[in-house]
Amino acid sequence: MRTQAKLGLFLLLSPLLLWLTLLILIPHVDMLLVSLRERIGVGQYQTSLANYFTFFSEPLYLRTFVRTAVMSIMATAITLLIAFPVSYYIAKMARGRVRSALFLLCLVPFWVSELVRTFGWMILLRETGVISKLLQYLNLTDGPVELLYNDAAIMVGLVYTSMLFMVVPLVTTLESLPDEVIEAGYDLGGNGLSVLREIVIPHAMPGIVSGCIVVFMLSLGNYLTPTMLGGKDSLWFTELIYSQFIVRFNWELGAAFGFMLLILSSTIVWGMLKLTGQSLEKTMG
Amino acid sequence: MTPDLECLNLVKKFGATTAVDNVSFDVPPGSFFSILGPSGCGKTTIMRMIAGFLDPSSGDIKIRDRSVLNTPPNKRPVNMVFQHLALFPMMTIAENIGYGLRRNGLPKPEIARKVDEALERIGLPGIGNRKVDELSGGQKQRVAIARCMVLEPDVLLLDEPLGALDLKLRERMKVELKALQAAFDTTFVYITHDQSEALVMSDQIAVMNHGRFEQIGTGRELYYRPDSAFVAGFVGDSNRWAGEITRVDGDGLEIRTDSGLLLRGASHGRVLSVGEKAQIFVRPEAIRIAHDAGELDHFDNRMTGRVTSLLFNGAASRIIVQDPEGREEIEVNLPQSGEFAGLARGAEVQIGWSGAQGNCFAAGGH
Numbered sequence: 001m002r003t004q005a006k007l008g009l010f011l012l013l014s015p016l017l018l019w020l021t022l023l024i025l026i027p028h029v030d031m032l033l034v035s036l037r038e039r040i041g042v043g044q045y046q047t048s049l050a051n052y053f054t055f056f057s058e059p060l061y062l063r064t065f066v067r068t069a070v071m072s073i074m075a076t077a078i079t080l081l082i083a084f085p086v087s088y089y090i091a092k093m094a095r096g097r098v099r100s101a102l103f104l105l106c107l108v109p110f111w112v113s114e115l116v117r118t119f120g121w122m123i124l125l126r127e128t129g130v131i132s133k134l135l136q137y138l139n140l141t142d143g144p145v146e147l148l149y150n151d152a153a154i155m156v157g158l159v160y161t162s163m164l165f166m167v168v169p170l171v172t173t174l175e176s177l178p179d180e181v182i183e184a185g186y187d188l189g190g191n192g193l194s195v196l197r198e199i200v201i202p203h204a205m206p207g208i209v210s211g212c213i214v215v216f217m218l219s220l221g222n223y224l225t226p227t228m229l230g231g232k233d234s235l236w237f238t239e240l241i242y243s244q245f246i247v248r249f250n251w252e253l254g255a256a257f258g259f260m261l262l263i264l265s266s267t268i269v270w271g272m273l274k275l276t277g278q279s280l281e282k283t284m285g
Numbered sequence: 286m287t288p289d290l291e292c293l294n295l296v297k298k299f300g301a302t303t304a305v306d307n308v309s310f311d312v313p314p315g316s317f318f319s320i321l322g323p324s325g326c327g328k329t330t331i332m333r334m335i336a337g338f339l340d341p342s343s344g345d346i347k348i349r350d351r352s353v354l355n356t357p358p359n360k361r362p363v364n365m366v367f368q369h370l371a372l373f374p375m376m377t378i379a380e381n382i383g384y385g386l387r388r389n390g391l392p393k394p395e396i397a398r399k400v401d402e403a404l405e406r407i408g409l410p411g412i413g414n415r416k417v418d419e420l421s422g423g424q425k426q427r428v429a430i431a432r433c434m435v436l437e438p439d440v441l442l443l444d445e446p447l448g449a450l451d452l453k454l455r456e457r458m459k460v461e462l463k464a465l466q467a468a469f470d471t472t473f474v475y476i477t478h479d480q481s482e483a484l485v486m487s488d489q490i491a492v493m494n495h496g497r498f499e500q501i502g503t504g505r506e507l508y509y510r511p512d513s514a515f516v517a518g519f520v521g522d523s524n525r526w527a528g529e530i531t532r533v534d535g536d537g538l539e540i541r542t543d544s545g546l547l548l549r550g551a552s553h554g555r556v557l558s559v560g561e562k563a564q565i566f567v568r569p570e571a572i573r574i575a576h577d578a579g580e581l582d583h584f585d586n587r588m589t590g591r592v593t594s595l596l597f598n599g600a601a602s603r604i605i606v607q608d609p610e611g612r613e614e615i616e617v618n619l620p621q622s623g624e625f626a627g628l629a630r631g632a633e634v635q636i637g638w639s640g641a642q643g644n645c646f647a648a649g650g651h
Binding site (some may be wrong): 178180181183184185186187188189190191194198199202203 | 336337338357358359360364365367368369371372373374375376384385388389432433436
């Protein structure tokens with residue numbers, strides 16, 4: 001009986017264990033090993049930190065790294081600012097069918113692939129695009145305007161792509177806040193702002209943090225949006241990794257970059273949790 | 286003395302339905318006023334209008350003689366204890382109680398002093414640093430009241446706050462609430478669908494049905510002298526028969542029930558005439574039971590009946606007696622003095638009650 005139970009448990013866990021080892025553990029261990037080796041001749045390698053030194057000594061790499069982090073944090077903050085009122089409306093003010101319809105609207109963009117979604121933005125923003133044409137038609141500008149290939153375009157694309165991942169956890173946590181508690185906040189003398197600050201936001205904190213973590217990681221690891229919407233000066237760190245692996249065929253440096261990205265995202269997520277006094281169990285459970 | 290709270294011709298319509306239909310009442314200072322009614326009768330709507338979460342369609346609400354219709358909820362001198370208490374789970378007990386004081390911009394030391402005082406008052410000193418979910422149901426209840434009372438409101442509204450508690454605790458909280466009201470000396474307006482809560486605690490009770498007040502009075506008045514068939518049926522238990530009035534003689538009258546039983550009742554000032562359809566309500570505890578018909582000589586309703594069921598429920602035990610012709614079943618309180626301990630199903634008993642205990646109302650309505 002005992003052994004049977006153990007076998008059952010093992011069988012139940014095996015897909016998860018396989019997934020963890022094969023797709024996460026082994027690639028990462030291998031990547032770490034690759035990143036720690038230096039090519040000294042044809043087919044000759046030695047263990048060293050040379051790839052990491054290259055990363056820190058080349059300003060382009062470092063600048064792109066920091067820029068990617070800062071832009072991702074900004075994208076997360078903007079997504080939160082836009083998603084919070086939307087989620088509040090869906091969770092607390094909309095009723096019945098309006099609520100489902102609004103929720104569906106957040107989901108609709110995800111019915112097509114990210115590539116198509118990004119092309120959509122290109123159609124809107126490019127020099128001969130819809131917005132540029134409209135501005136010219138309304139005589140607001142003299143000539144065509146290029147709205148594509150800059151940081152703002154990247155930001156728009158990132159926020160748009162991440163919206164749903166912020167709205168879902170926010171709606172879930174806000175829904176669990178009883179209307180009564182909000183009313184009690186007003187009844188005892190609070191105004192809109194203080195109720196928001198003292199009651200709604202503290203209650204929604206786990207949702208805010210988990211939404212932010214997901215959005216931040218998605219932005220940081222995004223490849224398509226920055227590549228297509230960004231210009232020559234708006235390099236994203238994932239593009240550097242891609243070019244090391246595929247264009248330059250320098251897997252060693254690419255692996256080091258990958259590891260730096262992993263360290264960066266872990267550090268920032270950890271910092272975010274510490275700053276808000278939340279724990280990973282509380283936000284993800 | 287000006288009443289603490291005054292509602293004048295209050296009406297609230299939601300689309301085509303009228304939730305509150307022309308309700309007027311006033312609550313004198315320092316009293317415990319209850320609104321009692323079945324769910325959906327509009328009592329919560331009244332409460333929310335007083336608190337300011339709903340605007341009345343017409344009518345006026347005055348607190349200490351000042352209309353509050355244009356005052357938002359956070360500026361009204363009323364506070365509310367919500368049905369599920371609505372304590373702020375993200376704050377400690379002290380922060381919960383101090384919330385309103387912080388909103389009023391009181392200095393920190395004063396807030397701390399007032400919070401301590403309030404905790405002392407509700408008999409829970411020193412729990413300020415605990416979390417809301419560490420408290421028991423009864424303690425949360427008291428904290429919810431203290432959170433409102435530190436603001437010294439003119440009127441405290443309570444929206445069925447005992448509903449979520451278990452029976453034993455509810456019984457204890459009834460007494461405690463009444464004591465807290467006396468201690469704080471504040472006007473309480475309490476809404477409930479539980480008649481025992483209303484009867485035990487209130488100075489005045491308004492019985493509400495379909496958006497209207499059926500009767501306002503003390504618990505005693507509602508119980509013994511109901512003004513309408515609804516109140517007679519809703520407050521306390523009653524035997525209830527429909528029939529036709531066959532004789533009127535001053536306040537007393539005679540009614541023949543639909544199944545042919547002839548009973549004596551009283552109109553208590555209501556206008557009823559011979560031939561009119563009417564309902565008669567007799568409380569089970571108003572009916573005396575005896576082994577010997579001679580003991581019941583002074584009652585004008587007397588009959589011999591057969592016990593069809595024994596409903597044992599401790600002090601509230603009852604028997605169901607069928608009249609000799611088997612037309613009606615009558616619920617009778619069974620005294621637990623031991624005299625009828627041997628009573629069994631099928632036994633023959635004498636029952637009787639005075640005609641004044643049979644409240645008659647014209648039929649129709651409810």
